Each structure stands twice: as C-alpha cells, then as structure tokens.
Amino acid sequence: MVTPRPAVVGPRVTLLPMGDRAVLAEVADLSAVLALHAALADAPPAGIDDLVPAARTVLVGFDPRRVSASAVCDWILAAARSAPDAVTPGPLVEVPVRYDGVDLDSTAEMLGIPVATLVARHAGAAWTVAFTGFAPGFAYLVSDDWGLDVPRLPEPRTRVPAGAVGLAGEFSGAYPRETPGGWRLIGTTDAVLFDPDAESPVLLRPRSRVRFVAERERVEAAAADAAPTSSVAPSAARPAETAPGAPALRVLSAGGFTTVQDLGRPDRASLGVARSGALDRTALRIANRLIGNDEAAAGLEIALGGFRARAEADTWVCVSGALVDLRVAGRARDAYAAVLIPAGEELSIGSVRAGLRVYVSVRGGVVVPAAFGSRASDVLAGLGPARIGAGDLVSAGIAPFPIPVVDAFPWTVPPGLIDVRVAPGPRADWFHPAALSALIDAEWTVSPHADRVGIRLDGPELSRARDAELPSEGMRPGAIQVPPHGRPVVLLADGPVTGGYPVIGVVTDAALDALAQVRPGDRVRFRRA
Structure with a gap:
C-alpha cells in the first residue's frame, strides 16, 4: 500500500x-x-x-x-x-486582438449579455498572468474586472489555430500554436506568444499585466464609454539558429518513430515548456561517452528499430538502448561500442527484440537548429526539430574527446517485467485505501496508449475517495495521474507541465529510464521508494 x-x-x-x-x-x-x-x-x-x-x-x-x-x-x-499581501505587478503587455472568434456569439448568448458588452468587458479588463501551462507560452489570465464564469466546451476541438483567444472558467488566454483545446474562442491575435529563438521566448510571463487591445470599430460598437485602446504591432519572429555541421548519414528508412533528442530543456516548466529530451537518458549518455562526445550531445531516438542510413563520409556511431541486430556494410556489429561506417556503406538496425527505444550517437553529436537551448524534439508542444524521415540528412559536429579504448561495455537486455520505485503523490489521500494497495500489489500491463508523453497502464481500477474537480497544478515526469477511467497514466518527458488529474504516486527520477524501454504488453510492478 x-x-x-x-x-x-x-x-x-x-x-x-x-x-x-x-x-x-x-x-x-x-x-x-x-x-x-x-x-x-x-x-x-x-x-x-x-x-x-x-x-x-x-x-x-x-x-x-x-x-x-x-x-x-x-x-x-x-x-x-x-509573502506580501499585495504582489508587485509585472510589466504591462498589450496584445492586439480581433473579436472574430467562432464562439463569440454563442458565448454571449450563454452568458445572457450582448456580444458588444462581452467584447467591451474583455477588452476593458486589466488581466494578470496567473500561471502558464498546457503548451509553451500558454498563459492563464485572471482579472478582478472580469467577473464571468465561462464553461469549457462539452467536447474539446481537435484543432484550435494559433493566435485564438479564448475563455474557460474564470480564465482568458491565447493559444501560442495550433493544438487541441476546449476553450470558447472569442477572438484572434497576431502577437507572437512564444518564440524559442527570441531573447525572451515567452511574451506573457507569470505576474505580467495584460490588456487586450481591440479593433476600434468593435470597441466603439460595444459602448461609448469603452476603455480606450491603442494599436500595438505584433512581435516579430526571429529566424531560427543556423545549424553548422558536416554531412554524416543519409536516412534511407526512418524506422518506427525517429526524433532528435539530447538531455532536454530542464528548468523551463514555469514557462509551459516540458523537459523533453531522451526518455532513456542513461542509454544516450553511455553511447555519447563511448564515442567521445559530451554526454549531453544530441543523438537519434528510434522507437521499434527498423532504421537504415548510408554514410555520407566516414562516420563513427554508437548504438545503445533496446536489443536489436546491428549491421554495418552487411556485417554484424556490437551495440554499446564505437563502430566506423565507411563512406558509402550502410548502417542497418533491425526491429527491436527486447525493449522499445534505440539510440544512435554520431561522433560530434547530431547538429540541428536549437530551440529554447536544446536540440530535443518535443512531440506534444511541437518544439524542436521535426520527426526524422526517409531522405533526411543527419549532420554532425566536432567531438570534444577521443574515442575511449573500451574492450567491452557491460549492459543488460531490457526485460519484459520491470520493477519501478514509486513514492506517494500529493493526492494519494484522494483515493480509497484499496486503490493505494492495488497500485503496489497489482502487476500492470503497458497498454497501446504509450508514447513520449505518457504511458497508460491496464489493471485494476483505482477508485477515488474524493470526486471533486482538482484545479490545475504542476506536473513532473514520473507523476502517476489517474483520469476518470481509473487507470494510471505515468507522465514522461514530453508530458504537460500542469494537469488536473490527481497524482496518486510519483516514479523516482532514477526509475524513469527503465520506463522508456517498456512496450505494449510488457508488465510493470510498482515498489515503494
């Protein structure tokens, strides 16, 4: 228990x-x-x-x-x-907005007020960024001037365009990029809310004051005494960092799901940015060190294997992680060892036979444009380089260290049953004692709903003792959320930085690497930390 x-x-x-x-x-x-x-x-x-x-x-x-x-x-x-009773206000940010949202009329009708009044109240309110989350740069805005409670849509949209301005509960906010979402959309802004290449990437930071600057004709139509507004130009996006590097590999077959990953973006959750990075950090670190890279250098993360590439020049690589058959120029080679691929020859990685994710470190590190200080691809936020596909060129930088002399590196095959250390979560008391016992006593099966964002586990239902709605709170990789269906979901590196499902337990940081290698059908047992 x-x-x-x-x-x-x-x-x-x-x-x-x-x-x-x-x-x-x-x-x-x-x-x-x-x-x-x-x-x-x-x-x-x-x-x-x-x-x-x-x-x-x-x-x-x-x-x-x-x-x-x-x-x-x-x-x-x-x-x-x-803590002060009154908080020193942050800087004022004016956000231009067109009140043309698809839910504007229906929201006003639901609230029982004219559209013009809704527009005037939203544009006239003095908003403050309470917190960020959901997506990089997505700010939850509150205002003492607002005083309206707007229910979310009964069914979230699968696509909300970037720049959409919406309402949900007591909050207002704007979507920095295209994502799913359940807020009621009342307008559109052209402001750049999140620019990973800018000196200050997030436009709306916690405690910032925000005023929506409406188009004048909509404000004048709202009321003669509407708050005065001014025209503000949207932020200008900066060009992405160029990526110097020498051609190393031409991808012939990208395998199941291949992304570029380093050790991620730690310490950015307050801006809505997940840690991301390699899920099996140990495997990436080892492969980098065996090839003379800094252990944080970017490499390729390949789910399920099935990867083939041709060397554009003599290229050293090291493969780690899941158990696969590895061949260079048709000859079998060892994982967890530095391997030279002569120019024009092929690297072939077969389908995984145990585990899930394979890591390929290229001597010098994979070089792609950095986003927010990292070359990691965040699949939930759409941050960082795109998914690797057939025909893509993988470039490499310059390695800082010589390739070490290692006769053999000891490693183990990822098992189909793993024990994972877990500590109590902040909302363990929201669950019945039987659910707390089941978390430890049950043998959980990894469901097909498993990716870089999180892993849903199948097993007994974890029943709650409290059915209240939990306000959004901060999340971490390893948090075990329990949605209404009662099955635990372990958040991974690309998971959201805030969430509204209670956390029954938290996987220890050291145990997260093992979860990176589980695949559907594998079994997981939780053990007390």
Missing part, C-alpha cells in the same frame, strides 16, 4: 510530496499563489530548479544533490510567512 505521506502544514501553506525532486506548496486561493510565487522567486537558493505556479499551488522542483528536501520545505515555509 502507498501510504499518503503526512503533509507539512505551516502558516498559510501546506506542503505535499511530489516524488524525490519536487514539493507541491498548496495555498488558499489564486491570489495567495501569486504572493507565494513572488516570495519564492525573489531569492531562490542554489539547487532550486523550477517554480511552477498554478491555480492553487506552486510546484517547487529541486536537485537533491545540491539541496535537501527538508531544506526546501523550510525555505518554502519561511517564504510563506513573509
């Missing part, structure tokens, strides 16, 4: 466990979130990785090698005691 860890209750704040690298600080309301976040952001100690405000919580991520969990808790409690 996963016993809920006792919460640490201090003045104005309750501290809840979130695995071995984070603490969830819960406060009374959104204004208290803003105050606590301001106090924490003022002078974070060494070892604090991330501060993620949400509707009722602030997620505090930390590096346990640099600061202890008890020291983090003491710091949060001290910050809560000193």
Whole structure:
C-alpha cells in the first residue's frame, strides 16, 4: 500500500510530496499563489530548479544533490510567512486582438449579455498572468474586472489555430500554436506568444499585466464609454539558429518513430515548456561517452528499430538502448561500442527484440537548429526539430574527446517485467485505501496508449475517495495521474507541465529510464521508494 505521506502544514501553506525532486506548496486561493510565487522567486537558493505556479499551488522542483528536501520545505515555509499581501505587478503587455472568434456569439448568448458588452468587458479588463501551462507560452489570465464564469466546451476541438483567444472558467488566454483545446474562442491575435529563438521566448510571463487591445470599430460598437485602446504591432519572429555541421548519414528508412533528442530543456516548466529530451537518458549518455562526445550531445531516438542510413563520409556511431541486430556494410556489429561506417556503406538496425527505444550517437553529436537551448524534439508542444524521415540528412559536429579504448561495455537486455520505485503523490489521500494497495500489489500491463508523453497502464481500477474537480497544478515526469477511467497514466518527458488529474504516486527520477524501454504488453510492478 502507498501510504499518503503526512503533509507539512505551516502558516498559510501546506506542503505535499511530489516524488524525490519536487514539493507541491498548496495555498488558499489564486491570489495567495501569486504572493507565494513572488516570495519564492525573489531569492531562490542554489539547487532550486523550477517554480511552477498554478491555480492553487506552486510546484517547487529541486536537485537533491545540491539541496535537501527538508531544506526546501523550510525555505518554502519561511517564504510563506513573509509573502506580501499585495504582489508587485509585472510589466504591462498589450496584445492586439480581433473579436472574430467562432464562439463569440454563442458565448454571449450563454452568458445572457450582448456580444458588444462581452467584447467591451474583455477588452476593458486589466488581466494578470496567473500561471502558464498546457503548451509553451500558454498563459492563464485572471482579472478582478472580469467577473464571468465561462464553461469549457462539452467536447474539446481537435484543432484550435494559433493566435485564438479564448475563455474557460474564470480564465482568458491565447493559444501560442495550433493544438487541441476546449476553450470558447472569442477572438484572434497576431502577437507572437512564444518564440524559442527570441531573447525572451515567452511574451506573457507569470505576474505580467495584460490588456487586450481591440479593433476600434468593435470597441466603439460595444459602448461609448469603452476603455480606450491603442494599436500595438505584433512581435516579430526571429529566424531560427543556423545549424553548422558536416554531412554524416543519409536516412534511407526512418524506422518506427525517429526524433532528435539530447538531455532536454530542464528548468523551463514555469514557462509551459516540458523537459523533453531522451526518455532513456542513461542509454544516450553511455553511447555519447563511448564515442567521445559530451554526454549531453544530441543523438537519434528510434522507437521499434527498423532504421537504415548510408554514410555520407566516414562516420563513427554508437548504438545503445533496446536489443536489436546491428549491421554495418552487411556485417554484424556490437551495440554499446564505437563502430566506423565507411563512406558509402550502410548502417542497418533491425526491429527491436527486447525493449522499445534505440539510440544512435554520431561522433560530434547530431547538429540541428536549437530551440529554447536544446536540440530535443518535443512531440506534444511541437518544439524542436521535426520527426526524422526517409531522405533526411543527419549532420554532425566536432567531438570534444577521443574515442575511449573500451574492450567491452557491460549492459543488460531490457526485460519484459520491470520493477519501478514509486513514492506517494500529493493526492494519494484522494483515493480509497484499496486503490493505494492495488497500485503496489497489482502487476500492470503497458497498454497501446504509450508514447513520449505518457504511458497508460491496464489493471485494476483505482477508485477515488474524493470526486471533486482538482484545479490545475504542476506536473513532473514520473507523476502517476489517474483520469476518470481509473487507470494510471505515468507522465514522461514530453508530458504537460500542469494537469488536473490527481497524482496518486510519483516514479523516482532514477526509475524513469527503465520506463522508456517498456512496450505494449510488457508488465510493470510498482515498489515503494
């Protein structure tokens, strides 16, 4: 049984466990979130990785090698005691908007007010960024001037265009990129809300003040005394970083699903940016070191194998991760070893025989344009390089170290049954004792719903003791969410940075690499951390 860890209750704040690298600080309301976040952001100690405000919580991520969990808790409690009653407002950002959304008329009708009044109230309100999440640069805006509660759509749209301005509950916001979404759309903006190549990538940061600048004719149509507005030019996108590098491999067959991955984008969750990066970080690090790269260099992550490429020049590679048959120029070669592919010869990686993901490190590292400080491809956010396909050219940089002399590197075949260490989650007390016991006692089966975002596990239903709706709060890779269907979902590196399903447990950071190698039909057992 996963016993809920006792919460640490201090003045104005309750501290809840979130695995071995984070603490969830819960406060009374959104204004208290803003105050606590301001106090924490003022002078974070060494070892604090991330501060993620949400509707009722602030997620505090930390590096346990640099600061202890008890020291983090003491710091949060001290910050809560000193948190200001009033938060110093952030900079004012004016966002131009056309009130032409597909849900504008129906939303006004549902609220029982004229369209012109809805437009005037939205454009006249002084908004504040409470927190970000869902997608990079997606800001949840609140306003004391608003005072309306707008239900989400009963069924989310599969496609919401970039720049759509919407309403949901007490919040307003704008979509930085095309995504699915269930907000009611009332307008469109041309402002660049997220530009990974800009010096300040996110336009709307937590605590920023925001005013929507409406087209004058819509405001004049709304009311004679509508708030005055001014015309603001949208942000200009900057060109992506060029990617120097020498041609290394020409992809002939890209396999099941191939992306470029490094060690990701840590410490950016407060801006709505997931960590991303290689799911099996150990496999990538080892392959890089065996070929003389920095261990954080980008490589190829190949799901299911089935990859073929031709060397454009003499190219050294190292293959790690899942168990596959590896051939160079038709001859069998070993994984976890530096292998030379002569110019014009082929590298062939067969279908995986155990495990799921294969890593190919190229000497010098794979070179593609960086996005937000990383070359990793984030499939949920659409951030970073596109998926690798047949015909693509893989370029490589310059390796910083010589290829080490290693006779053989010990490694193990990924098993079909893995034991995963798990700690209590912040919402373990939302579940019946039987569900907490089942999480540990059951042998879970990996469902077909498994990708870089998360893994759904099939097994007994984890029934909840509380059926209330959980306000969105910060998430981490390894968080075990339980949606209404009662089956656990383990979030992985491309998972959302905030979520509204209760977290029953959190997989330890060290155990995440093993989950990278499970495939549908494999079995997982959770063990107490």
